[in-house]
Amino acid sequence: MNDILNKTEEIVENTKALGADEVIAKTTFGKYRQVRFSGNQVDINVAWNDYVTDLALAWRKRVVATQIRNFQNLAMNIKKLLELAKVSKENPMFGGFAKGNFHYPKSKADEKIRDLENPTDYVFEAIDAAEREAGYQIESGGILFTKFEDVYLASSEGPVGVDSRSAIEFSIRAFSEREASGHGVQCSSTLKNFKPVRAGMKAGEIARLAKNPKAGDEGLYDIIFDPLIFGSLLAVWASMASAFNVMVQLSVFVNKLDKKVAPEIVTLKDNPATYSLTNRVFDDEGVSTRENIFIDHGVLKTYLHNTSTAKMFKTETTGNAGLIVPTPWNIEMNPGEISKEELFKEIKRGLYLTNTWYTRFQNYAKGDFSTIPRDGIFLVEKGEIKQSLKDIRISDNVLSLLNNIAGISKERQHVHWWGEADPPSLSPYVLIKNVHITKSK
Amino acid sequence: MEEDIVDFALEHAKSKGIEYAEIRAQSQLQERLMLRNGILEAYMSAVDSGFCVRIIADGGIGFASTNKWTKEEAMEIVDLAFKYAKAARRKDKIIFAEEKGVKAKWVVDQKEKIEDVSPEDKIAKFVEIDKSLSSCGVNVAATMYSCSIDLTSKYFVNSEGSRISSFKPEMGAFIFVTVAEHGKTEQAYEQFGYSGGWEALDKWNITGKMIHDAKVLKDVIAKGKAIKHGNMDLICGPEVTGIAAHESCGHPMEADRILGREMSQAGRSFIYKGGPYWIGTRIGSDVVTVVDDPTIENSYGYYAYDDEGVKAKRRYLYKKGGINEFLHNRETAARLGTKSNASSRSVNYDREAIVRMANTFVLPGDMTEEELIEDVKYGVYMKSFTEWNIDDKRFNQRYVGREAYLIENGELKHPVARPIIETTTLKFWTAVDAVSKKVEFDAATCGKGDPSQGIPVYTGGPSIRLRGVYVI
Numbered sequence: 001m002n003d004i005l006n007k008t009e010e011i012v013e014n015t016k017a018l019g020a021d022e023v024i025a026k027t028t029f030g031k032y033r034q035v036r037f038s039g040n041q042v043d044i045n046v047a048w049n050d051y052v053t054d055l056a057l058a059w060r061k062r063v064v065a066t067q068i069r070n071f072q073n074l075a076m077n078i079k080k081l082l083e084l085a086k087v088s089k090e091n092p093m094f095g096g097f098a099k100g101n102f103h104y105p106k107s108k109a110d111e112k113i114r115d116l117e118n119p120t121d122y123v124f125e126a127i128d129a130a131e132r133e134a135g136y137q138i139e140s141g142g143i144l145f146t147k148f149e150d151v152y153l154a155s156s157e158g159p160v161g162v163d164s165r166s167a168i169e170f171s172i173r174a175f176s177e178r179e180a181s182g183h184g185v186q187c188s189s190t191l192k193n194f195k196p197v198r199a200g201m202k203a204g205e206i207a208r209l210a211k212n213p214k215a216g217d218e219g220l221y222d223i224i225f226d227p228l229i230f231g232s233l234l235a236v237w238a239s240m241a242s243a244f245n246v247m248v249q250l251s252v253f254v255n256k257l258d259k260k261v262a263p264e265i266v267t268l269k270d271n272p273a274t275y276s277l278t279n280r281v282f283d284d285e286g287v288s289t290r291e292n293i294f295i296d297h298g299v300l301k302t303y304l305h306n307t308s309t310a311k312m313f314k315t316e317t318t319g320n321a322g323l324i325v326p327t328p329w330n331i332e333m334n335p336g337e338i339s340k341e342e343l344f345k346e347i348k349r350g351l352y353l354t355n356t357w358y359t360r361f362q363n364y365a366k367g368d369f370s371t372i373p374r375d376g377i378f379l380v381e382k383g384e385i386k387q388s389l390k391d392i393r394i395s396d397n398v399l400s401l402l403n404n405i406a407g408i409s410k411e412r413q414h415v416h417w418w419g420e421a422d423p424p425s426l427s428p429y430v431l432i433k434n435v436h437i438t439k440s441k
Numbered sequence: 442m443e444e445d446i447v448d449f450a451l452e453h454a455k456s457k458g459i460e461y462a463e464i465r466a467q468s469q470l471q472e473r474l475m476l477r478n479g480i481l482e483a484y485m486s487a488v489d490s491g492f493c494v495r496i497i498a499d500g501g502i503g504f505a506s507t508n509k510w511t512k513e514e515a516m517e518i519v520d521l522a523f524k525y526a527k528a529a530r531r532k533d534k535i536i537f538a539e540e541k542g543v544k545a546k547w548v549v550d551q552k553e554k555i556e557d558v559s560p561e562d563k564i565a566k567f568v569e570i571d572k573s574l575s576s577c578g579v580n581v582a583a584t585m586y587s588c589s590i591d592l593t594s595k596y597f598v599n600s601e602g603s604r605i606s607s608f609k610p611e612m613g614a615f616i617f618v619t620v621a622e623h624g625k626t627e628q629a630y631e632q633f634g635y636s637g638g639w640e641a642l643d644k645w646n647i648t649g650k651m652i653h654d655a656k657v658l659k660d661v662i663a664k665g666k667a668i669k670h671g672n673m674d675l676i677c678g679p680e681v682t683g684i685a686a687h688e689s690c691g692h693p694m695e696a697d698r699i700l701g702r703e704m705s706q707a708g709r710s711f712i713y714k715g716g717p718y719w720i721g722t723r724i725g726s727d728v729v730t731v732v733d734d735p736t737i738e739n740s741y742g743y744y745a746y747d748d749e750g751v752k753a754k755r756r757y758l759y760k761k762g763g764i765n766e767f768l769h770n771r772e773t774a775a776r777l778g779t780k781s782n783a784s785s786r787s788v789n790y791d792r793e794a795i796v797r798m799a800n801t802f803v804l805p806g807d808m809t810e811e812e813l814i815e816d817v818k819y820g821v822y823m824k825s826f827t828e829w830n831i832d833d834k835r836f837n838q839r840y841v842g843r844e845a846y847l848i849e850n851g852e853l854k855h856p857v858a859r860p861i862i863e864t865t866t867l868k869f870w871t872a873v874d875a876v877s878k879k880v881e882f883d884a885a886t887c888g889k890g891d892p893s894q895g896i897p898v899y900t901g902g903p904s905i906r907l908r909g910v911y912v913i
Contacts, residue, residue: 036891038702041532045525047505047518048791056483067487069508081486087561089481089568120528141704143891173705178713179834183705248477249583249619249626324475324483357708358830362841362859365619365626370839372832374708391837393830393863418706419893440837440865441911 004029005162009154011053011068015078016156020057020085022097023156026284027053030149035120038141040127042120054284054323059085061094065323095311098285098321099157105281108274109164110190114148122170126200130174130184133204140203142172144196151280159286165189167277170196171417173375174203179213179390182206183355183375185228187414187424189279206354206376209385216377216392218438222350222406224343224380225430227413229356229373230333231421236359236369236398238270238328238423241294241302242320243309245364252367252399253300261300262402265336268295270304270320272329277416277424280329285321289329292318304328331425336408340429343407345383347431352378352385356394357420367398370438395438407431442468443510444596447492450515451598457523459498461537463599465748466492467790472590474563478583479571481564491790494519498526500534506791538774538781540751542602547745549609551638555590558639563588566642573648574618579655582621589613595748603750612641613741613884613897616651620658627658629827629843634741634884634897657844657856665858668847670913674820675862675872676813676848676906679881681823681840682803683900687885689866690731691801693835694758694766695784696773698796706891708833711866718764725762725870728806731902732757733768735783735799741884742799742898744786749794751783758801759870770796788894795890803902806876813875813906815851821860821912822846822853839863861913872907879903 008027015023034046055078056065064085068077127140147167154160169187176182184202188194225233240251253261271291272278280289285307294302303313306321320326336343344352359371371394379387409429416424447466454462468490475482491508496519503525505518567586575581590612597605614633619626631650635641677685693710697703712718734755735744744753749771757765767777770785773796787794814822823842831838841861847854862869882901889896 034891038704039533039700042501042529043535043702044502044504044793045528046503046793047521047525049505049507049509049514049518050791051509062481063483065483065485065487067485067489069487069489069491070510077488084484084486084560087559088484089564091480091482093480118524118528120530139701139704141701143705171705175704178716244477247583248585248617249628250585250617324485357833360828360830362828363626363628365628368828370828370830372830372837374833391832393837393839395839418891419888438839438863440839440863440868 005152008053008152009160011055011078012154012156015055015057015082018079018082020059020082022058024097024285025053025055025154027152028149031114033119033146035123035144037123040140042123045120055081056323057081057085058094058097061090061092062088063091063094064088093308093312095308097155097157098159098287098307098317101158102161102282102286102288104161104163104288107164107281109148109166112191113146113166113168116146116191119144119146122196126170126172126196129197129200130172130204133201134174134176134208138204138207139175140172142170144170153282153286155286159282161282161286163281165279168194169277169416170199172199172203174207176207176211180207180210180388181375182210183228185415185417187277187416189275189277209378210376210388213388213390216389216437216439220434221437222347222431222433223435224347224350224352225432226354227427227429228415228417228421229353230430231415231425231427232356232359233401234331234333234425234427235422237268237402238331241304242326242328243303243305243313244325246303250364252365254365256300259300260298261399262295262298263405264297265408266295266298266402266405267293267334269293269332270328270330271332275414276330278329283319283321284323287317287319287321289319328423330423333408333426333428335410335412335428338407338409340409340411343409343429343431344380346407347380347383350380352380369398370395391439393438394435396436401432401435404433405430406433442466442490442594442596446510446512446515447596447598449512450492450494450519451600453516454494454496454519455600459496459523459600461497461600463495463597464492465790466596468594470592474567474588476567476571476586479568479575484560493790494522495793496522496526497535498523500531501526501529502535504793535772536775537771538779540601540771540781543605543746543750545605545746547607549636549743551610553639555592555610555639570648570651574651574655577652577655579659580621581618581655582626583619585617587615597750599750605746605750607745609636610638611636611897614645614647616647618651618655620655622659622662625662627661629654629658632884635739636741636743637739661856661858665856668821668857668860668912672909672911674817674906674908675910675912676817676820676822676904678824678904679902680825680883682902682905683883684826684829684840685869686731686803686902687798687801687900688831689835689838689869690758691733691798694768695796696767696769696777699767700773700776703889707889711834711836712764720764722764723762724764724867725759726873727762728876729759729762729870729873730757730804731759731801732804733798733801737800740800740882740899744799747783747785748787749781749785751781751785753783756782768796768798770794786896788896792890792892792894797889797896798887798898800882800899802880802882802900803876803905805878805880805903808875808877810877810879810904813877813904814848814853817848818850820848821857822848823860827859836866838866838869862910864910868910869907872910873905874908875906877903
């Protein structure tokens, strides 16, 4: 391990010696495994090994980056990168890479995930659980994905660190009928806390409830969002909190710092904590990661920053540096004080939505968008599920949805799914009032 | 790229009890430029190079990849893929549709070699575009530019004797603009794509397109009126025709989706065996023929052989309004008793090749766009779109107009602010009564797969006229 850190530091030193002003190198040894399945059978088992050093340097405020995978030509690659910087164009807004010495906690990555070579049995257990819950023959598909990364970071500006990052996630979609399905996920950074059977059970339960769907109707609805679909909304709001997205107007949060953007019950944080799929002790500049409350009791308190964007906004980095722009890692919504069951009781006539996909915007700055619920869509009357529905669309505004949050459950789940609920989040059941639903005509 | 290691890996795979093995190596010189509001944020340049092995053993598939070019590593990933194939424990054994081994080499030429254009000139081009856009008489509040350049070499070998090498230079650009006028904002993005050299920049005319978009957005803010909801005629410009062809024809015709292999992520299809739609079923009017064609030279979705070594060809997806031909790789073709039509693509050596579109578009008719408009008493001309989406069975879709105009008595009137069509695949294609003769293409990145594989495609077609559809 120290040998690779030494080599990473050596890359930084050599690049600096050639004339770069500031240098960061991050070496990642990644081991990734995946099982993909459909129709209750494994379609493919996948293994990826990846060895890469991400190198970024600045020369007179010109920022260039590369990924090195062939270490035989290392010296030449570094030289070429510096030459590229010298003919590149100055970024007057570049605020330098993070400076200082940081002390990182020891990584709690689970080595059992690294050593897990054949996770296929988990898949079959979850399929069986879905089938038991659904009560009859179902068709299931999904993925099981494991990640173990050893990360070595060195910067000419001080930060030096080693981290290990482990993650295991499972996603299952079960069909009880052609148009009746349920989706469940399980996400963890440790094998001990990984319970794929729970995902299977949830998928099976929703698939059973979703049988015999009828076409939904347009209108305004009070809606309970399951943690999985709410994770998709959390991902949108967190992405819009990235300072870069604010600067290019890919955000509804432009000029809204210290303003009320949600009811008081809403507190949103970014936190790549130990439990999360995106656990890490430092960001890509070597800054210690931390919990950042970006919406505090309804008030937008900060954007998510790297060193450069922080300087532009006259504040400090929040430890959200990606290679070039700041990015959210793992979003947490503070829990409410009522149970999921109590939340349902607040619905006289509304909907319960479990998943969505294809969220697209007319205008990011305004927040007008639509997204298409999938899997279980339910009409709820007096707190009870009355009818399975299909073929509806949420056509609304993401700022309005944030403003119309009326209830949050105590229960939360760590969710992540494909590119839809991404980045991952710790997501509760949430009641949002007056949501516009449309359908095909 | 070290072909001897690839060949070694194949021989090692063949020495095991396999039913099929392939090694796919890829080396890619990548450049990325990103500008925010005219300022270069960063310039990235890298070489990504590695290889993967895919093995069928005991009717299961194992896949493993690495970027470490050693024989020891090659043996390790072959052994791993073999072990993983057997671990699948499938009841229904996977087989591939028959193909003969192919020996081929293909190259996409560059008229202006990307390697000969200096980084300074590449940066200067985009800075110049931003300057022109900023001084076009519209208040441009924000811009974001990204440019991607990939020089990709591939080497593919399989246990059936195929040996295919290729070189494809590819250029892409994505531009996002926000216009602010009278305290209101409107946004637009454009994507550009090309297989070939730096001459792409001349062909794209980014400056002209972006200035046009900025002026349209200004007009929509100043003069755009909402349309009174109701049934009316709708003319879709090539950009809207193209996205509809991609979303509600190309995707539902992917055989892996039809067979359920994408059920958990990208979803399934309204087309399935035993259902109301299958090959031969009507899905549109007689004037609707949608094809997918990877052989269009210099297109963003161009290839001569797919990533399973099958020779590329045009596929007729919807033909004269009928469901005609699915997109197949060798696995789906075997399951449906047919041959692959070369639709297997992968974005890199570390991703399995799956069923993908290439360039999906509506074939032209014989009318001019003016003739389409002339025959509309009341309706909307939706030239381009902003928001769009479609459900995961590819049946309920929605397109929101960006540049759109009211049509009254055969004449274009004022801009319409964000008209919306939200309808089904059947209603959309059945409502088409006329098709213009000029086909145009737009570049797009099609998303599918897990991990996601954003793959370059063209969407396109002529202008099409839909009668009596509900517009809001």
